[in-house]
Amino acid sequence: xxxxxxxxxxxxxxxxxxxxxxxxxxxxxxxxxxxxxxxxxxxxxxxxxxxxxxxxxxxxxxxxxxxxxxxxxxxxx
Numbered sequence: 018x019x020x021x022x023x024x025x026x027x028x029x030x031x032x033x034x035x036x037x038x039x040x041x042x043x044x045x046x047x048x049x050x051x052x053x054x055x056x057x058x059x060x061x062x063x064x065x066x067x068x069x070x071x072x073x074x075x076x077x078x079x080x081x082x083x084x085x086x087x088x089x090x091x092x093x094x
Contacts, residue, residue, distance in 0.1 A: 032071070033054050033069060035053065037091040037093065038066065038089065039089050041085065041086045043086050046086065051080065052080075053068055053080045054067065054068045063083070064082070065079055065082045066079075
């Protein structure tokens with residue numbers, strides 16, 4: 018049902034912010050940085066960094082899949 022003054026289609030939600038992560042591939046290794054919207058942890062030390070697909074709502078794009086010894090979120094001020 019449509020009410021007077023109501024838009025036909027609701028506005029899409031704003032995109033989620035991209036966060037910065039730092040990870041090490043092995044203990045005492047070089048720290049690498051990546052930007053992604055989500056990080057998922059899998060078995061055996063595997064991780065996946067994912068972004069939302071702007072062209073297909075509800076779909077995701079794999080940015081990087083790797084093994085990681087440690088992961089932290091980098092907050093830049």
